[in-house]
Amino acid sequence: MIKSKAKLLQLTVTLTACAFLFIPTVMSVMAGVTANYFKGISSGVTLKWVFQVWELYADSIFLSLWLALACLVVTFIIGLPAAYGLARHPGWFSRVLEEFISLPLAVPGLALALALLQLYGTMKGFRTSWTFILVGHVLYTLPFMVRSILAVLAAMDLKTLEEAAASLGASPPRRFLNIVVPNAMPGILAGALTVVTLSIGEFNLTWMLHTPYLKTLPVGLADSYASMRLEIASAYTLIFFIMIVPLLMAMQWASSRAQRIAN
Amino acid sequence: MTLHLTNTAKTFSDGTRALLPIELTVKTGEIMSLLGPSGCGKTTLLRIIAGLETPDTGSQIFFDDDDVTLQQVEDRKVGMVFQSYALFPNMSVRGNIGYGLKMQKLAPDKANARINEVLEMCQLEKLALRSIKALSGGQRQRVALARAIAPRPRILLLDEPLSALDASLREVLRDELAVLLRKFNITAIFVTHDQAEAMAIADRVAVMDHGTIVQSGTPEELYRNPQSMFVAKFVGSAMLLDGSCKGKKLTLAGGVQDLPKNTTDELVFVRAEDVHISKKGSLTGTVQTTTFLGTHYRIGISGIASGVLTSILAGQTAPNIGDTVKVSINPEALLILPNGAHKE
Amino acid sequence: MTNRTFIVLCLVPLFIFSIAFLALPLIRLFLASGEGAAGWSVYLDILRKPRYLNTLILTVLVSLATTFAALGISTTAGMFLARNQFKGRGVLLSILTLPLAFPGVVIGFLIILLGGRQGLINQITPGHVVFAYSILGLFLGYLYFSIPRVLLTVMAAAEKLDPSLEEAARTLGASPYRVVKDVILPGLMPSLIAAGAIAFATAMGAFGTAFTLATNIDVLPMVIYTEFTLSANIAMAAALSISLGLVTWVLLLVARSLSGTTVAAGG
Numbered sequence A: 001m002i003k004s005k006a007k008l009l010q011l012t013v014t015l016t017a018c019a020f021l022f023i024p025t026v027m028s029v030m031a032g033v034t035a036n037y038f039k040g041i042s043s044g045v046t047l048k049w050v051f052q053v054w055e056l057y058a059d060s061i062f063l064s065l066w067l068a069l070a071c072l073v074v075t076f077i078i079g080l081p082a083a084y085g086l087a088r089h090p091g092w093f094s095r096v097l098e099e100f101i102s103l104p105l106a107v108p109g110l111a112l113a114l115a116l117l118q119l120y121g122t123m124k125g126f127r128t129s130w131t132f133i134l135v136g137h138v139l140y141t142l143p144f145m146v147r148s149i150l151a152v153l154a155a156m157d158l159k160t161l162e163e164a165a166a167s168l169g170a171s172p173p174r175r176f177l178n179i180v181v182p183n184a185m186p187g188i189l190a191g192a193l194t195v196v197t198l199s200i201g202e203f204n205l206t207w208m209l210h211t212p213y214l215k216t217l218p219v220g221l222a223d224s225y226a227s228m229r230l231e232i233a234s235a236y237t238l239i240f241f242i243m244i245v246p247l248l249m250a251m252q253w254a255s256s257r258a259q260r261i262a263n
Numbered sequence B: 001m002t003l004h005l006t007n008t009a010k011t012f013s014d015g016t017r018a019l020l021p022i023e024l025t026v027k028t029g030e031i032m033s034l035l036g037p038s039g040c041g042k043t044t045l046l047r048i049i050a051g052l053e054t055p056d057t058g059s060q061i062f063f064d065d066d067d068v069t070l071q072q073v074e075d076r077k078v079g080m081v082f083q084s085y086a087l088f089p090n091m092s093v094r095g096n097i098g099y100g101l102k103m104q105k106l107a108p109d110k111a112n113a114r115i116n117e118v119l120e121m122c123q124l125e126k127l128a129l130r131s132i133k134a135l136s137g138g139q140r141q142r143v144a145l146a147r148a149i150a151p152r153p154r155i156l157l158l159d160e161p162l163s164a165l166d167a168s169l170r171e172v173l174r175d176e177l178a179v180l181l182r183k184f185n186i187t188a189i190f191v192t193h194d195q196a197e198a199m200a201i202a203d204r205v206a207v208m209d210h211g212t213i214v215q216s217g218t219p220e221e222l223y224r225n226p227q228s229m230f231v232a233k234f235v236g237s238a239m240l241l242d243g244s245c246k247g248k249k250l251t252l253a254g255g256v257q258d259l260p261k262n263t264t265d266e267l268v269f270v271r272a273e274d275v276h277i278s279k280k281g282s283l284t285g286t287v288q289t290t291t292f293l294g295t296h297y298r299i300g301i302s303g304i305a306s307g308v309l310t311s312i313l314a315g316q317t318a319p320n321i322g323d324t325v326k327v328s329i330n331p332e333a334l335l336i337l338p339n340g341a342h343k344e
Numbered sequence C: 001m002t003n004r005t006f007i008v009l010c011l012v013p014l015f016i017f018s019i020a021f022l023a024l025p026l027i028r029l030f031l032a033s034g035e036g037a038a039g040w041s042v043y044l045d046i047l048r049k050p051r052y053l054n055t056l057i058l059t060v061l062v063s064l065a066t067t068f069a070a071l072g073i074s075t076t077a078g079m080f081l082a083r084n085q086f087k088g089r090g091v092l093l094s095i096l097t098l099p100l101a102f103p104g105v106v107i108g109f110l111i112i113l114l115g116g117r118q119g120l121i122n123q124i125t126p127g128h129v130v131f132a133y134s135i136l137g138l139f140l141g142y143l144y145f146s147i148p149r150v151l152l153t154v155m156a157a158a159e160k161l162d163p164s165l166e167e168a169a170r171t172l173g174a175s176p177y178r179v180v181k182d183v184i185l186p187g188l189m190p191s192l193i194a195a196g197a198i199a200f201a202t203a204m205g206a207f208g209t210a211f212t213l214a215t216n217i218d219v220l221p222m223v224i225y226t227e228f229t230l231s232a233n234i235a236m237a238a239a240l241s242i243s244l245g246l247v248t249w250v251l252l253l254v255a256r257s258l259s260g261t262t263v264a265a266g267g
């Protein structure tokens, strides 16, 4: 009896939490396709708002996609060799470096953005270019890329595999390309999806770093929440959901796969 | 190829002296085994030969007349079989075997011909396209061997290639490996801590202890003529008969044993197969343990020397525990070694 | 090229990037915090001036409330989902982890849809119920992004918990309540502390949600933002940022040493 009562309580809490998280999401999706939100869904279903968002904010969406892609490329170029280096060069230096680059996971984006602005804010050409926002995104996503790859590399006997390749005549760069990269693939994939997902949704740093001519998707969202009618804000949010939800699911799938391999 | 090491030593950065300066020569086509207890430096020596570990300054390694001491591992043209096999999980069996050939930039048709040849030699034809993850332990071992041998290395180095297998498989593969290595007709060094394995596979065995080679020779030489207590104990588990020698007599706790020659300050050892339980024996002891091993019994006898003396008894019945038995040992079978030959 | 050289070369880009865009900016920020009129005593001002002290206290209180609420809800739901297999479990799990990828602004907007002037609650209840822009709205927003983070940590720990321990307790005659108290909670404790630290640190630094909801509430990130943009009090903004960053960093360090998880403190 107690057991089933306890179960019931657990189920109630779970469902309430789900409702709390899901109902506003559904409302936002509905509002985005409703002709007039005050009159309710009976006023008709329309894509009018979505098209309007597209007219108003297409630039922001493309900028976000472009930034996510650039961020992926940079984190890959820096993160892959770095993860390999950290895996093969254990010791205090690597531990400190790993801890240090993980700082952006803990320190609020606002603080990091202020720091970047303090140092580079006066370099006009840099401050006003998209690469300034890119630096912020890379800063924030790089630890995910590095750790994701590192977890996979740490789980295999990389040193011996490389020694085997060396005894067969492979130079260090060849071993990296032929042995390390293919075997790190699950980690690279999980890391890449995480980087793209986080970059597209990044707001805290971006809000501080952006300029009026460079608004990313979430910056545009904040803008629409403040100044547009509810339907447009909702339609914009809907577009964001359509982009981010599949990415999030792919990321969760890839991460759990990488974790299975790592364990 | 003849391998020649002079004055080769290794001190790790933490100060561990894993290898004291040693000399070693392995002749062309010879299969040499490095035998010794855990931690004696076998792997270290093998890795120095491979180029995976840098020896202390003053060490010299020659492949024939070629001084390879300063050569990187990838330039040394060695074949290595790792204890864990270290097969590349991202490549098929064929990919693994062909990797060394690819590194040599061999033309694809030549490489393919060589891969096929090696696959056939190691009886892996049917597995060529399998993924590494879909192989049994024994198959992995053969792939590791095939991969090492495919680029025609100057020397083949094997680090406990059988230790990852379970006991029943190990004996079968041991004999198979002995045949294969001879088929390759290559200079090879084979590390093991199992004396039976070393004897079954090697032409010559080097027994190592605490970073040095204490004795090397053919398996027969080592077994019949150990030069030290350590070798006598490690190869064929000889037992010490501790008592007092006087002339050609050795007085033990369990009686008096004849010796083949006048002895005073030396140590006397015997092997289990030379300890016979017989009514005419001159030594008396008490049965402590009896173990039935199928083809024979192993009997532990106390009261003769200070330790338990083991006897191999072929027969249908064994004495009971607690029985008093007479034991005879042929004086010619005794191993008489100088005292203090074993340095700690 | 030797192996070691190559490995060191691999670390060079990361090293340069983190020096140029992390170490140097943070040092600059720290120096900037002492360049104001008050000098280094700006850090004392945080505790001396009521405006900052009240902000600090309010932020800590909201974050604490969020932490405990999220722990309670997510532990209950997480244990339920980890221990029961039923139809629709996957859907519930997806719903509960979905907000992981939502930026704080979006979460703020969702709370407005719930508790704003045109929000659901105001529509379905008689009278005027608007809470989105109050401290309750902020709390709900923080709760919204904390639930998934805590849930994932708890579920990962619950899956590692050895079910035979519970069975052993049962065979020894423990009631379900005692099993929870004596076996499950102690087993989950390190992860719960870790998850709590993550939730707390995240709430302390959450900017996006506060940006949409806390137009009239002084929480730390909003004060940093207004000091920087409106008052141009860069020293104070920097000092508050440094203090906030230090606190969240230490908390997450503790969290990681306890559970080994990495969850981003965005939001």
Ligand SMILES: Nc1ncnc2c1ncn2[C@@H]1O[C@H](COP(=O)(O)OP(=O)(O)OP(=O)(O)O)[C@@H](O)[C@H]1O
Residues within 6 Å of the ligand: B012, B013, B014, B016, B017, B018, B036, B037, B038, B039, B040, B041, B042, B043, B044, B045, B193
């Ligand atoms: N990288 C290292 N750093 C410090 N000491 C080491 C290192 N590698 C090995 N040693 C030490 O050197 C000694 C010899 O090690 P080695 O691996 O050669 O032994 P082994 O004979 O192969 O033993 P086993 O049969 O257990 O494999 C050991 O005492 C070991 O602890």
Ligand SMILES: [Mg+2]
Residues within 6 Å of the ligand: B042, B043, B044
């Ligand atoms: Mg070894």
